Amino acid sequence: MPTRILIADDHLAVREGLRSLLEPESDFEIIGEAADGNEAAQKALDLKPDLIVLDNSMPGMTGLEVARILRANLPQTKIVFLTLDPGIRDLALATGAVAHVAKDVPPQEIMRVVRAAAGLRPQRATSGNGHAVPSQTKLAELVVAEHLLTTQQVQDVEGAREKRQTLANALLRSGLVPEEKLADVFARASGQRLMSLRPEAASSEARGRTHAKDPIDPTVARQLPRRFCEQRAIVLVELKRAQATLAMADPFDEATANEVRDMLGGVELSVVTATVSDVRDAIQRSQAPAVVPLVAVAQAMHIRRRRAFPLVAAIAAAFLLFATGIGVVLTQGTATDARANLTIFQGAVEIRHGAGPFVAASTNDLLRQGDTVRTSANANAALAFFESSIVVLEPGTEVEVVSLRQIASGRDIDVVMRQTSGMTWHVVSHPLGAGARYAVLTPSSTSTVQGTAFQVAVDARGMTTVTTTDGVVHTQGA
Numbered sequence: 001m002p003t004r005i006l007i008a009d010d011h012l013a014v015r016e017g018l019r020s021l022l023e024p025e026s027d028f029e030i031i032g033e034a035a036d037g038n039e040a041a042q043k044a045l046d047l048k049p050d051l052i053v054l055d056n057s058m059p060g061m062t063g064l065e066v067a068r069i070l071r072a073n074l075p076q077t078k079i080v081f082l083t084l085d086p087g088i089r090d091l092a093l094a095t096g097a098v099a100h101v102a103k104d105v106p107p108q109e110i111m112r113v114v115r116a117a118a119g120l121r122p123q124r125a126t127s128g129n130g131h132a133v134p135s136q137t138k139l140a141e142l143v144v145a146e147h148l149l150t151t152q153q154v155q156d157v158e159g160a161r162e163k164r165q166t167l168a169n170a171l172l173r174s175g176l177v178p179e180e181k182l183a184d185v186f187a188r189a190s191g192q193r194l195m196s197l198r199p200e201a202a203s204s205e206a207r208g209r210t211h212a213k214d215p216i217d218p219t220v221a222r223q224l225p226r227r228f229c230e231q232r233a234i235v236l237v238e239l240k241r242a243q244a245t246l247a248m249a250d251p252f253d254e255a256t257a258n259e260v261r262d263m264l265g266g267v268e269l270s271v272v273t274a275t276v277s278d279v280r281d282a283i284q285r286s287q288a289p290a291v292v293p294l295v296a297v298a299q300a301m302h303i304r305r306r307r308a309f310p311l312v313a314a315i316a317a318a319f320l321l322f323a324t325g326i327g328v329v330l331t332q333g334t335a336t337d338a339r340a341n342l343t344i345f346q347g348a349v350e351i352r353h354g355a356g357p358f359v360a361a362s363t364n365d366l367l368r369q370g371d372t373v374r375t376s377a378n379a380n381a382a383l384a385f386f387e388s389s390i391v392v393l394e395p396g397t398e399v400e401v402v403s404l405r406q407i408a409s410g411r412d413i414d415v416v417m418r419q420t421s422g423m424t425w426h427v428v429s430h431p432l433g434a435g436a437r438y439a440v441l442t443p444s445s446t447s448t449v450q451g452t453a454f455q456v457a458v459d460a461r462g463m464t465t466v467t468t469t470d471g472v473v474h475t476q477g478a
Contacts, residue, residue, distance in 0.1 A: 002029040003118040006049040008040035008066070009082070010058040014103070018053060018082075021107050027120050037061030041069050044077065051078040051118055054097075056088050059467065064088065064095055071096035080117045082110065106231055107255075108165065139167055139189035139252070146185060148177045168252040172233075172276065179275045183249070187273040192251040197235065197278035199285075214285065221286035222363045224260065225343065232256045235274075235282045243267055247274040247282070263346045265378070338404050338413075339366045340385040347379025347395070367401055374398035375422065385415075390426075397422025402441065412436040423457040 005028055007018050015033050022028045031047050034040035038060035044052055052070070056063035067079050079097040081088065089100040101113040140158070143149050149157075153176065161170035168186055171177060187194035199214040220239045221229075229235055233249035234256060244267050246260055251273045261269045274282075342351070342365040350358040351365060352372040367373060367383065375381050375393045383391045385404060393399060403416040417424075418441040426440070443462035457465045 002027055003120070004029050004031045004047070004050045005114075006030075006032050006034065006040070006044055006047060006052045008034040008037075008043075008052060008058070008063070009055040010035050011055075014055070014082075018110075021111060022114065025111075027115070027118070035059075037063065037066050041066045044070055045073060048074060049077055051080065051114070053080050053082050053114065056081060056083045056085065056092070064091055067092065067095040067097055078117050080114055104227070139171075139185065142185045142189050143171070143177070146181070148181055148185065166250065166252045168250045172250060179277060183273055183275040186251055190251040190271075190273065192248075192271045192273045195237070195247055195272040195274055197237075197247060197274050197282040216282045216286045218286040219362060221282065223344070224263065225345070226283065229283050230280075233276055233279050234260070235279050235286065236260075237272065239264070239267075241267075243270065245270045245272060247272050247279060249274060249276045249279050265347060338385060338406050339368045340383040340391075340401065340404060341366060342373065343382045343384065345380040345382070348376040349379050349381045349393075350374050350376075367404075369401050369404045372398065372400040391417070392425045394423040394425075397424060399424060403437075407435060413438070415439070416441065418442075419456055419458055420462075421458050421460075423455065425455050 005022060007015050007022075007030065009015050009018070012035075015035075019030055019033070023030050031049055032043050034043050036059040040052070040054065040058070040063075041061060044066070054063045054066060061069075063081060063083070067081075070077050070079060075096075079092075079095075081092040081097050081100040082103055083092075083100070084103045086100075086102060092100045098117045099113050101110055140154050143154055144151050157170050157174055157176070158167060161167065168190075171182060172179075183194055186192075195215075197215055216235065216237065221236050223239055224234070224236050232253065235247050236244060237247050238245035244260075244264055246257065246269055248256070248271055250256075251271050257269060257271055261267065342349070342361055342363065344361065344363045349361040350373070351361040351367060352358045353367075354370050358372075358374065361373065361381075373381065373383065373393065375395055375397050377395050379393075379395055381393045383393070383399075383401075391399070397419070398421045400418040400420075402418050403414050405414040406412075407414050412435045414437045416437065416439045420443060424440070426438075440456050442456065442458050442464040444464045455467045457467075459465075
């Protein structure tokens with residue numbers, strides 16, 4: 001009898017992603033979804049699921065509050081927390097959850113945790129009819145024919161792999177075959193040509209000099225989030241208006257190719273094969289170091305490194321975001337301008353510098369105070385500043401950076417944004433002192449926050465809705 005599962009998350013993208021991941025499993029039956037904490041508790045009490053996959057940050061009751069209700073009323077229901085906040089892990093387990101998993105891990109890991117929570121063993125990957133897919137069969141035959149592995153070794157790898165894991169992925173992880181030879185048989189079995197991503201020496205006839213020509217354009221490669229590329233062993237090689245080329249260490253990974261295609265707006269995607277080392281080195285060369293902010297100081301430039309924050313484009317709109325701030329009056333003389341770094345998860349995004357026109361934006365573009373960013377109807381983006389602090393812009397959002405400054409020698413910040421449309425989620429990891437300000441202006445209100453989470457939504461009439469997960473929102477105006 002399949003495990004009956006209830007999914008509870010306030011973001012439709014997450015719910016749909018979980019359903020598409022779990023529903024094909026014959027061991028699982030998705031019996032319902034909930035979009036807020038109150039609905040999650042009520043549906044759980046009504047449907048009595050065997051297992052609930054539960055977000056913590058939702059409108060109404062939090063996931064932790066829902067878990068306490070379930071522990072008291074449905075002690076047999078297993079609870080798996082799926083969040084972007086590792087800080088609640090111990091609290092989740094203390095309320096009776098059997099597991100906590102981060103939203104930014106690969107889908108295979110989410111599947112593994114859910115199966116383990118349900119008391120199910122991992123399953124081997126097969127096609128829908130239970131037989132190995134033809135390309136994987138051809139790969140196995142080539143590996144043996146090239147004397148890279150024996151038939152028994154291939155069978156051992158086959159037997160050890162998990163459900164949804166391709167033979168190619170299992171071979172990559174096994175380390176049994178040198179990666180150059182493995183990439184060659186991958187290319188031949190998949191039909192995706194082998195490409196070297198290493199810089200090549202190129203001579204200049206005009207000056208008689210030799211220089212390295214890199215096949216990777218950093219501007220192109222940065223269109224995909226670094227962490228996503230590292231997890232999937234991929235790098236974007238070419239991007240044109242209607243087509244793109246993606247280098248993959250596992251060219252059989254159709255799920256990742258489809259994700260990239262969606263992230264790039266449905267362009268025609270060509271895949272080439274590359275070695276793991278080539279992909280890793282290409283990512284390292286192309287991805288700019290995560291340095292935010294770039295502080296404009298009259299004296300010598302000082303650049304501070306920030307901690308990288310997780311990016312998963314397939315659920316970019318589903319971030320769990322936190323912010324704190326206090327509205328105060330600042331003295332101009334104590335402030336230095338800073339800049340924000342733009343990351344585009346999907347869709348078209350435009351920026352305007354000062355009073356200039358809107359132009360197409362790219363990941364890693366920089367914005368300073370006075371600049372404006374806006375997302376199209378299908379775009380998601382984020383501004384990162386002051387270490388790992390971020391603002392996520394959902395589709396159809398326009399935000400002007402009114403003020404973005406460091407004050408008191410970097411101990412405090414002055415951040416003011418004017419949001420005229422759409423929805424934003426705010427995270428401020430920079431410690432805020434008594435002289436700090438974090439404010440969002442809208443057509444109908446001014447909001448400052450003292451707490452741990454808030455969201456600002458502006459509708460077509462300019463009316464503002466401000467929501468906080470924890471803490472107090474101070475709003476002036478309607």
